Amino acid sequence: MKTTSANQSGATRRDTMKGGIVAASLAALSARAAVPAALSTASVLAVTETAQARPASGAASQVTEPATGITMHPGYARTIAQMAYVWGWPIVNMMNRRAIFAQAPHPGHLNGVVPVAPTGQVGMLSDYVDPAETFVTCPNQDVVYGLGFFSLDDEPVVAQVPDFGDRFWVYAMYDARTDQFGNLGKPYNSKPGFYLLAGPRWRGLKPSGITDVIRCPTSLANAIPRIFQDDTPEDKKAVQPVVNQVVFYPLKDFTGKMKTIEWSKAPNIPGPKSTGEETKWVVPEKFFDELGQALDTVDPLPGEQAMYQQFRLLLDAAAQDPELKKLLVAIAIDTDEKVIHPFFQWKYNGRPAGNGWNRSTNNAQWGVDYYNRTGTARSNMFDNRPNETQYFYTDLDGAGGELTGRGNYEITFAKGEEPPVNGFWSLTLYNDKHLFHPNNLKRYSLGTKNKNFKRNADGSLTLYAGAKSPGGDKEANWLPAPDGKFSLYIRAYWGKEGILDGSWQPPVIRKVT
Numbered sequence: 001m002k003t004t005s006a007n008q009s010g011a012t013r014r015d016t017m018k019g020g021i022v023a024a025s026l027a028a029l030s031a032r033a034a035v036p037a038a039l040s041t042a043s044v045l046a047v048t049e050t051a052q053a054r055p056a057s058g059a060a061s062q063v064t065e066p067a068t069g070i071t072m073h074p075g076y077a078r079t080i081a082q083m084a085y086v087w088g089w090p091i092v093n094m095m096n097r098r099a100i101f102a103q104a105p106h107p108g109h110l111n112g113v114v115p116v117a118p119t120g121q122v123g124m125l126s127d128y129v130d131p132a133e134t135f136v137t138c139p140n141q142d143v144v145y146g147l148g149f150f151s152l153d154d155e156p157v158v159a160q161v162p163d164f165g166d167r168f169w170v171y172a173m174y175d176a177r178t179d180q181f182g183n184l185g186k187p188y189n190s191k192p193g194f195y196l197l198a199g200p201r202w203r204g205l206k207p208s209g210i211t212d213v214i215r216c217p218t219s220l221a222n223a224i225p226r227i228f229q230d231d232t233p234e235d236k237k238a239v240q241p242v243v244n245q246v247v248f249y250p251l252k253d254f255t256g257k258m259k260t261i262e263w264s265k266a267p268n269i270p271g272p273k274s275t276g277e278e279t280k281w282v283v284p285e286k287f288f289d290e291l292g293q294a295l296d297t298v299d300p301l302p303g304e305q306a307m308y309q310q311f312r313l314l315l316d317a318a319a320q321d322p323e324l325k326k327l328l329v330a331i332a333i334d335t336d337e338k339v340i341h342p343f344f345q346w347k348y349n350g351r352p353a354g355n356g357w358n359r360s361t362n363n364a365q366w367g368v369d370y371y372n373r374t375g376t377a378r379s380n381m382f383d384n385r386p387n388e389t390q391y392f393y394t395d396l397d398g399a400g401g402e403l404t405g406r407g408n409y410e411i412t413f414a415k416g417e418e419p420p421v422n423g424f425w426s427l428t429l430y431n432d433k434h435l436f437h438p439n440n441l442k443r444y445s446l447g448t449k450n451k452n453f454k455r456n457a458d459g460s461l462t463l464y465a466g467a468k469s470p471g472g473d474k475e476a477n478w479l480p481a482p483d484g485k486f487s488l489y490i491r492a493y494w495g496k497e498g499i500l501d502g503s504w505q506p507p508v509i510r511k512v513t
Contacts, residue, residue, distance in 0.1 A: 068316050072314070072324060074327055080314045082335050084311045085287060087311075088287070089374050091176055091294040092281075093377050093381065094222070095294060097149070098220060101148075105269070106118065106269075107121055107122070109268050111273075112130070114147065115145060116269060117147075120150055122146045124145075124243060124244075124266070127236060128143075129141065131438060131444055136382065137379060137433070141426075142229070142424060142491065143226040143227055143228050143229060144229050145226060146223070148222060150221045150223070152197055152202065152216050152220075154199075154219070156197060156198040156204065157248050157249065157250060157251065158196055158197075158254045159171060161194070161211075162242045163192045167186075168423040168424060169227045169242075170184065170388055171224075172384050175216050176221070176298045177366065177373070178381065180384070182197070187494045194210050197221065198215055199219040201219070209256040218297060227246065228424055230449045231451070246263075247259045247261055276435075278433065282336075282340075284329070291311065292312075343379050344434070347396075349380070350363075353502070353505060356400065356509065357392045357394045357505075358393055358394065359393075363376065363383035365385055365386070380434065380489075389492065389493050389495070390500070392506045393488065393490070394488055395485070397509040397511045403485065403486050403487060403488065404481075404485055405481040406467065407511050408512050409464065410509075411427065411463045412507055417504075419499060420496040420499055421448075425493065426448065427445060427446050427447055427489070428490075429444065429465055430486060431486055439480035440480075441475075443480060446477065454473045454474065463478075464477055465478070465486070465509075466480075467480065467481050467482065488509065490506055
């Protein structure tokens with residue numbers, strides 16, 4: 001059975017802590033003459049673990065829990081409510097996406113744009129995502145996407161993996177916290193077959209014909225398959241047979257034979273109209289009505305138990321006090337504006353990566369990194385893990401000025417200095433809403449998928465960004481920008497050492513006019 005990287009890292013920490021306890025115990029025991037010299041490390045470990053398992057006075061099981069029935073004063077409520085909003089924002093976001101997308105009567109394309117499916121299934125596109133897409137920020141036009149939500153304790157889901165050959169692919173699967181679980185994709189050398197996705201409380205046996213069982217730590221989960229596609233008519237045609245076998249379905253429908261859906265003919269499903277911005281998945285006025293469900297949806301991580309108690313106390317107090325409940329709405333609106341909204345500035349997402357760029361940090365394996373989890377959920381939700389993808393992004397040029405369509409910019413990769421990857425890389429341009437900018441060239445990103453770059457005489461590669469075309473041969477390397485603010489975003493899928501260890505830096509963005 002597969003385990004998540006977060007679980008593995010947790011086990012490593014526990015082993016390290018355990019080793020420290022053993023070492024300290026040995027040191028203390030060796031100083032006492034009553035301890036036999038032949039006492040082994042294993043014996044000390046056994047004694048230590050026995051002692052740890054025996055509750056002492058004041059142990060966790062004896063800790064006093066918050067008293068209910070109190071009258072909570074506004075200052076205390078504000079302190080707890082702001083943290084609850086930051087902590088719960090990504091989870092409520094996930095819950096509300098599931099509630100909308102899972103209303104689909106069958107797999108298809110919502111408004112003809114994004115894949116949707118009922119709970120327990122996945123919808124797939126058959127080409128790059130439509131540039132009119134506004135359901136999620138920072139989409140890319142390098143892969144064919146899929147999307148589906150699951151309730152894995154109610155019913156496990158079978159994920160079909162066809163034979164992708166040499167093509168890059170990854171099935172990114174997310175729990176309710178937006179942490180990835182399981183390892184399915186080219187970076188993991190995953191084999192074709194049938195994989196069963198199951199929740200933490202599912203107690204069934206692996207059916208015959210299932211390649212492996214992948215456990216999710218929460219019942220609520222979703223999957224976003226990504227299959228790389230070149231920007232050529234030939235590859236758009238070649239990818240169809242494998243895309244058509246990217247099918248997810250409830251365990252009860254498993255027959256042991258590959259199912260096929262011709263996704264290019266999937267029906268359109270009417271949905272809400274776009275406002276030109278990302279769909280507002282977290283509504284501050286409703287947040288504290290939904291927080292209780294979020295607490296019930298995810299079990300606390302080690303160390304979160306006390307925080308959960310405070311959040312539940314807050315909800316209990318507000319249920320008894322109408323004025324406090326009104327205050328929570330005001331706090332949610334204020335926190336959304338002052339704490340959540342600033343995450344749309346890339347300088348607040350991840351760590352500095354050099355030359356004015358930032359890079360993703362802990363992506364899709366957040367644990368208790370609430371800062372980066374919430375920032376990413378707001379600005380570019382559903383990252384891949386660092387070993388699958390690293391992201392580099394900026395709103396600024398190399399001199400620190402804001403990127404705007406009124407300027408013209410050059411981004412030059414020296415010969416051999418394009419992002420070092422096993423998979424692919426791309427540079428995408430987004431408007432100030434972190435969405436695609438409609439343009440006559442219908443071009444939104446450049447990278448590995450492109451076969452008609454014009455390189456410089458020395459072998460370097462210069463890409464151009466701005467509202468005005470650089471003209472001539474340079475136009476093949478141009479990303480059209482809006483007149484106003486925009487941002488640039490590099491993806492490095494399945495990065496090599498320079499990407500993973502941070503030694504590779506994105507190029508300087510030079511404003512030329």
